[in-house]
Amino acid sequence: MRYRRLGASDLSVSEISLGSWLTFGVGVERDAAKACVDRAFDLGINFIDTANVYGRGAAEAVLGEDLAGRPRGSYVLATKVFGQMSDTDQGLSAAQIEKQLDASLKRLRTDFVDLYQCHRYDTNTPLEETMAALTAAVKSGKVRWLGFSEWNPEQIQAAIDMAGVEHFVSSQPQYSLLWRRPEKAVIPLCAANGVSQIVWSPLAQGVLTGKYAVDAPLPTGSRGASDSMGGPMKNWLRRDVLVAVEQLKPLAAEAGCSLAQFALAWVLREPNVASAIVGASRPSQLDDNAKASGLVVDPALFAKAEAIADAIPRA
Structure with a gap:
């Protein structure tokens, strides 16, 4: 596993990181979640990403239990704030940041998080109030560094x-071969200001593993076939997308790697990307994903892959 500096911070994060959206505390059984966390550490993955809104605290609680007993300096822990936690709890007001941070720390069983991220932009709260509250969180010692997700x-x-x-040191956008929007403005702006990307859905929620075949039933046990995890995948399971993914497979084979490794290596070719967040329901998925770290692929193969992906009609 290779590591990259996260923006202007002093954090060194693994190129592949473990996420928990739709999985831990929601769609993945308890023992499987622990096995995935344990395997992540075995593989050198030191960066764990979650959010208070994942399962309305369930993902944080699972991670808190699984990380208990591990030396706090052995991993970089990130969580987020903004999402709706109750009928009255949502957003980035000073009161919400203070309340939700304390609740996250309790569930995570830690005194601080290494990275605290604004899950989205709060149009109902002045930015000055949000930034002042985040600054207070850093000065209190409960947060080391700050980030945001999906800001324009x-x-x-x-x-x-x-x-x-x-100031922020990280941005968390959706970014993959099938979703390249951050390249136009977000990545250049961040690169010029000491902000790294830690990207979510680099495998298009599993579609870029190649497991979903054209005109075939969804594989049993896959995220796409899951009632609790499959909903957000519908756009990626379109026939035209799956046809394009089939066309990517020979390129990965020529590169001597799995399609998932090829797609992750494509994301990591961008210097401003510090880490690619992957989800997992079983340890073997992490075994495959981790091999993308440090993988060298002929840029000509990436160019061919981009041409295939760019030809997919927009939904």
Whole structure:
């Protein structure tokens, strides 16, 4: 496993990181979740990403239990705030940040998180209030560094320009061969300002593993076939997308790797990407994904892959 510096922080994170959206505490059985966490450490994965809203605290609670007993300095722990936790609890107000941070720390069984991220932008709260509250969280010692997820360039720039506050070191956008929107503005802006990407869905929620065949039933036990995890995948399971993914398989074979490794290596070819977040329901998936770290692929193969992906009609 190779590691990259996270933006302007002092954090060194594994190129492949373990996420928990739709899996831990939701779609993956308890013993399987623990096995995945244990295997991640065996593989050198040191970066664990979650959010308070995943299972409304369930994912954090599972991770808190699984990480208990491990030296706190042996992993980088990230969580998020913004999502709806109750009928009255949501957003990035000062009161919500203080309340939700304390609740996250309790579930995670730790005194601090290494990275605290704004899960989305809060249009109902002044940015000044949000940044002041995040700065207070850092000064309290409960948070080491700050990040955001899915902010647009204008929102990012406004935070960068703000004086007297702690600044962001990470951005968490969706980014994959099938979803390249951050390349246009977000990545250049962040790269110029000490902000790294830690990308979610680099495998398009599993479609870029190649497991979903054209005109075939969804594989038993897969995320796509799961009632609790499959809903957000519908757009990726379109026939035109699956046909394109079939066309990517020979390129991965020519590169001497699995399609998942090829897709992850494509994401990691971007210097501004510090880590690619993968989900897992069983340890063997992490075994395959981890091999993408440090994988060298002929850029000509990546160019062919981009042409295939770019030809998919937009939904």
